[in-house]
Amino acid sequence: MPPTDAGTAWTNPSVLLLAQGADPIEAAGELAKQITVAAVAEGLDGPPFDPFALAELLGLSLRARADVSDARIRADTVGVRSTPRSPLSGFVNSPASLVVEYNPTRPRGRLRYSVAHEIAHGLFPDVADMVRHRTGTGALPGYAVDDAWQLELLCNLIAAELLMPEEAVSGLIDVDPDIDFIMEQRRRFDVSTEALLRRLTAVSERPLGLIAASRIQDRPESELTVEYVVPSAHFDPEIRQRARVVATGALGECVAVGQTSRGIETIGGRRLRVQAVGTPPYPGRALPRVLALVEPEMAVPSERRFEHRSGDVSELDKGAAPVLIAHVVTDSTRMWGRRGVAASLTRRFPDAARAFRAWSIADPDNLTLGNVHFAALQSGERDVFLASIVAQRGYGPGVSTRLDYGALRKGLRVVAEYGAKKGVTVHLPRIGAGQAGGRWDEIASAIEETLVAAEVPVVVYTMPSRLGRGA
Structure with missing residues (x-):
């Protein structure tokens, strides 16, 4: 607060x-x-x-x-x-x-x-x-x-x-904020984007601020004006109400509800790292209000323990190096899910989805928590491997989290050993932090303790926010 x-x-x-x-x-x-x-x-x-x-x-x-x-x-x-x-x-x-x-x-x-x-x-x-x-x-x-x-x-x-009790949002607090990931998590709390961003900023120990802004005129090229600022306890850049923000920066790029943007922008005389999202406009206006998480540019770590990208983990880059894509599956069904990352992987790699189904049917014990199914594929001349980590208990609503952290760590250790032998870069979605309801800070620690510790390169993907969901 x-x-x-x-x-x-x-x-x-x-x-x-x-x-x-x-x-x-x-x-x-x-x-x-x-x-x-x-x-x-x-x-x-x-x-x-x-x-x-x-x-x-x-x-x-x-x-x-x-x-x-x-x-x-x-x-x-x-x-x-x-x-x-x-x-x-x-x-x-x-x-x-x-x-x-x-x-x-x-x-x-x-x-x-x-x-x-x-x-x-x-x-x-x-x-x-x-x-x-x-x-x-x-x-x-x-x-x-x-x-x-x-x-x-x-x-x-x-x-x-x-x-949003603090223990419920703690997995989003004090980790490097990602506006697309936060927008995905908003659905779990069923609150407005504004309410969630205010909550996260208020309890953060990071030098984090939340800016609410709107266009002075209802045109894309119009400057924006700051409506209010919510600072964390450690956010010191002075940004005043009614301060002007140029339309050519990250805030001005948000021209649709749910659209996100990122950039470095000078506001209130300070260079800030900005992550913005469009929220519903005022009545009678076409262009959205804009909410932006801001941090001093120097507050961003110069070295990260693994790489972050915005995009679909199933869409491979144009490189030729071998890749292993890992995701979390439940212990209660013999096929990949029909939503989110699992659905995207099924469309992109149907042979791997069929192989997983055959493996899960062959022996019920294969779906024991902590087990991993591997599928080896070719994408052109490139070696692609898929790892399905059984780390989710059941599926559907009813409990705060279905992710089993012990099973996740066990599975990641298996993936680390396999990946080191194959010489791959491991590509991950935000495993366990979606439908499984896990805390991203604990999941990130598990990735560091297993894959990063084994010196396996890791890239974590965040699916970009889809437009039109409202805020």
């Missing part, structure tokens, strides 16, 4: 009432954690948590209204309760019944966050004194006309903790 200035005093009456003399940030974070623990004990699945189900557990009524901008919470004057079961109502200290009114036409990810934000408002004892609603940039000091930003700041913190 964006830190307050060292000299800033907490003055908002609602914040002081909630904190009861404690540090407001610590009090809000602890309250959110208590609610998530209690909700899980009541059978709520997550993370990600369903904010609508959580509202009902807390005894908050829900009402769809198309005339509401996003969502709001107020005293329920209708008197019809929609929460027959509210075992967590003790967390809501309002003397009046409360209703969260929401606009059902809003994008799902945005709506979930807005409802979670209103749930956070409902935890403040004086919530019924006035209608509360989520504001745009009012959660940042210096951008609001009064101390209401302090209340919005805590509501954002609580909403993020409810939807």
Whole structure:
């Protein structure tokens, strides 16, 4: 979360009432954690948590209204309760019944966050004194006309903790950020791009910042203006609200929702590494708003332990050197998956897919976690090998992760030995971090401890974000 200035005093009456003399940030974070623990004990699945189900557990009524901008919470004057079961109502200290009114036409990810934000408002004892609603940039000091930003700041913190608890997003924190990978992971949390990027930036120990910007005029060649900046605790470049950004840089390249771009750009007088993505435009506009993760250029490691590329791992480059492509498969099916990397590999290498199926049918024990199936192929004059590592338990939703880290390390050691003998470069997608739900930081460590330690060259591919998914 964006830190307050060292000299800033907490003055908002609602914040002081909630904190009861404690540090407001610590009090809000602890309250959110208590609610998530209690909700899980009541059978709520997550993370990600369903904010609508959580509202009902807390005894908050829900009402769809198309005339509401996003969502709001107020005293329920209708008197019809929609929460027959509210075992967590003790967390809501309002003397009046409360209703969260929401606009059902809003994008799902945005709506979930807005409802979670209103749930956070409902935890403040004086919530019924006035209608509360989520504001745009009012959660940042210096951008609001009064101390209401302090209340919005805590509501954002609580909403993020409810939807994206730190332990759930920890695999994306403090690793070298990749905007395409983050966009893929967004689907797991079912929140807006803006909510996820704000969350990751706020808890990062890296010198990372998030810039929100929009075009001054609704034309591709128009300059952009900075709407707000969310800094991590270690991000120091000073970028002011309403600062101008040229249209020829990475931010200006995003002309469609979901489109990503990268580059080095000077903003606020500092050269920054920029990774940007287009998000839905303002009403009446055609071109998207742009969100950008930024880091000082010198913060990027000069040497990486393995190479990163953006692209489809199944699409080979034009080189002639032998290549081994490795991916993760489940222990519960005898064929590669029909989505994502597995589907791409099946289309590109159907003989390898058939060989894996024959191997899995030949002996059920072949699908034991940690086993690896190898297929040797030719692509023109080039030797290509495919390794299917059995490291995923089952498939489908229902658990936070299906990746077995021990099986992954065992399989990677086998691949490292095989790859060293064949003299290959190992090409990997972000194995285990997709449908298997694994943490990329732990997966990267496993790659380093096995393939890199065996001095096998490694290239990790991130599938570029597909346009039009919304944000």
